[in-house]
Amino acid sequence: MQSRFPVVWWCIWLAAASPLGWMLWVVFGGAHVVADPPKYLTLALADAAVILLGCTLMVSTLRRRMGINLIRYRRMLGLWTFAYATLHMAAVLTLLWEWQDGLVTLSKRPYALVGASAWLILLLLAATSTRRAQKRLRRAWGRIHAWVYVAMVLVLIHWFWLVRVDYTLPAVALLVAVVLLAERGKGAWRRLMG
Amino acid sequence: MPSILKECHVTPREIFLNRRRFIQGGVSAALAMTALSGARHAVADDRAWSGTPVLREKLSTLSPAWERDDRVTPPQYHREYANFYEFGPNKDDPWERAGQLTVEPWKVRVDGLVDKPGDYWFDDLIREAALEERIYRFRCVEAWSMVVPWVGISLASVIKRLQPHSDARYVAFETAVKRDEMPGVSRALVRIDWPYREGLRMDEALHPLALLAVGAYGEPLYKANGAPIRLVVPWKYGFKSIKSIVRIHFTREQPETTWNTLAPDEYGFYANVNPEVDHPRWSQRTERRIPGGGFLGLSREETLPFNGYAEQVAGLYAGMDLRRWY
Numbered sequence: 001m002q003s004r005f006p007v008v009w010w011c012i013w014l015a016a017a018s019p020l021g022w023m024l025w026v027v028f029g030g031a032h033v034v035a036d037p038p039k040y041l042t043l044a045l046a047d048a049a050v051i052l053l054g055c056t057l058m059v060s061t062l063r064r065r066m067g068i069n070l071i072r073y074r075r076m077l078g079l080w081t082f083a084y085a086t087l088h089m090a091a092v093l094t095l096l097w098e099w100q101d102g103l104v105t106l107s108k109r110p111y112a113l114v115g116a117s118a119w120l121i122l123l124l125l126a127a128t129s130t131r132r133a134q135k136r137l138r139r140a141w142g143r144i145h146a147w148v149y150v151a152m153v154l155v156l157i158h159w160f161w162l163v164r165v166d167y168t169l170p171a172v173a174l175l176v177a178v179v180l181l182a183e184r185g186k187g188a189w190r191r192l193m194g
Numbered sequence: 195m196p197s198i199l200k201e202c203h204v205t206p207r208e209i210f211l212n213r214r215r216f217i218q219g220g221v222s223a224a225l226a227m228t229a230l231s232g233a234r235h236a237v238a239d240d241r242a243w244s245g246t247p248v249l250r251e252k253l254s255t256l257s258p259a260w261e262r263d264d265r266v267t268p269p270q271y272h273r274e275y276a277n278f279y280e281f282g283p284n285k286d287d288p289w290e291r292a293g294q295l296t297v298e299p300w301k302v303r304v305d306g307l308v309d310k311p312g313d314y315w316f317d318d319l320i321r322e323a324a325l326e327e328r329i330y331r332f333r334c335v336e337a338w339s340m341v342v343p344w345v346g347i348s349l350a351s352v353i354k355r356l357q358p359h360s361d362a363r364y365v366a367f368e369t370a371v372k373r374d375e376m377p378g379v380s381r382a383l384v385r386i387d388w389p390y391r392e393g394l395r396m397d398e399a400l401h402p403l404a405l406l407a408v409g410a411y412g413e414p415l416y417k418a419n420g421a422p423i424r425l426v427v428p429w430k431y432g433f434k435s436i437k438s439i440v441r442i443h444f445t446r447e448q449p450e451t452t453w454n455t456l457a458p459d460e461y462g463f464y465a466n467v468n469p470e471v472d473h474p475r476w477s478q479r480t481e482r483r484i485p486g487g488g489f490l491g492l493s494r495e496e497t498l499p500f501n502g503y504a505e506q507v508a509g510l511y512a513g514m515d516l517r518r519w520y
Contacts (some may be wrong), residue, residue: 027490031273033384035271035274035338035485036484038482039338041490071405090291095490097476097477109474110477136409164457165279165385165456166279166381166383166385167384168381168382168383168384171383
C-alpha cells in the first residue's frame, strides 16, 4: 500500500506522530515550564487521540463529499488514534493516579470506565485492522469497525463528564461528531446493526 | 531581623541565585531557567506589578528568608502555573494573559455587617499593617502543591480594624470582574457565575495563619497570582485563596462560594485539606510537589491533615464531622 505514494504516507505518518514528538519536547526539551507533567501528558495525549479519531472518521466523508481519497491511509490514522488512547490511559493509570491503586480507582470512577470501554473498542479495532483479519472476517469486519461510532460517543460522554467549567472544546468535538454522523445518515446505524 | 548576615544579603540577588542554580540544578533545570529568563525579560513589565509606593516602601524594609529555604518552589513555577479562570481555563492562561490587568488604582469595597464600611484604596488597607513574609505550603484540590513565600498582612488585623458586628458570622470575598481585561470572563460555554466568590467562617478568618497577601518572593504579587491583594488560607485547598479581591462582605449566613455552587459533591465550603476524604474523581492521599516531582512527576508526597497545619487549626473544627463538612 505504501509503495505507491510513499511520500504522502510518510507525510501523514509524521503529522500523526508530531503531537507525540511535541509532548516529548515540551517535557524533556527544557524550554518549557511543565509544572505538572502527569496532568500535561494526560490531557495532551487525550487531545491527540480525539483529533486523530476525528481525522480517521473524516476520511470516508472526504471521499464521499469532496472526492479526496485518503482511504489507504485510514488504517494508519486509526492505529495512531489507538496509540494515543493507549498512552493517555497509561498516563492516567501510572502518572496521574497513584498507580498501585489505579485499578481500584478505575472501578470507583464511572467516567473512567466509560473511557476504558472506548479504549477496549479501539483495541478490538486495532487488533482486527490487518489485511488478513479483513479477509477472514469478510462481512463481519465492516460491522465490527462500525463500533468506532460507539467509541466516539463514549469518548464524548467521558469528556463531558470530566469537564466542570469550560465546555468549549468538548462542544466543538460534539459538533464535529454530529456533522460526521449526519453526513453518514442511516448508513452508520445500518452497518452497526448489520 | 536576625543579625546573622548570609551570603544572599551581600551578594546581588541574581548572582546569588545563579550560583545556587549552578550548584543545585540538573542540566535540564538550568536549561529551562536560562530559556525562561530570556523569555521573561521581553515581557516582564506588564506581567509583574511594581507595587504602589507604600507597598514598595514596606517591601524594602522586609528581609526575605525564602532564598535560603530550598523547599521553596522556584518563582517561575508559581507565576506561570496557576488557576485563574478569569483569564482562561488553562494553567498558563493567567501568565499569558493577565498582563493587561490594571491593578492601580485598586479599591476594595467593604460592606455588610460592619462598623466601618466603605471603599478602601489598596494603600489604605495596608498602610497601618505590618508586612510579613510567610512561607506556606500551598495544596491545590487537584493534588499538586507548592511552597510559596507569601508577603502579606494578617487578615485578622484588617478585619479587626473594620470592626464587624457581633452577628457577622462569615466573611465573603469577591474577585474583580473586568471584562475588557479578563478574556476568560466573556468566554461562552463557561459555567462560572462571575464574580468568583469565596468565604470563611469568622473564626477561620481571624485565625493568625490566614493572610491577605500582597506579594510573594519578596516582590509585589504578579498579576497571574492575584495582584494586588489576595487571600491565602494555607490549611485549605487553594481555591479558597481567592485572588484580586475587590469586595469583603460581612454576613450572618454562610455565603455562596463559586466551586461549592458549581459542584457541591466535589468542593465543600470548608475545603480543609484532608487526605482521608477523596475528591470524587481522584484520591487526596498524596500530592505532586511542583515542579516535577522526579521523573515525570512520579514521586509524590503524603498529604497531611489540614495541609500540615493541624496543630494550629484543628481546634477550629473540634466536634465537626470532617467527612460531612469537607
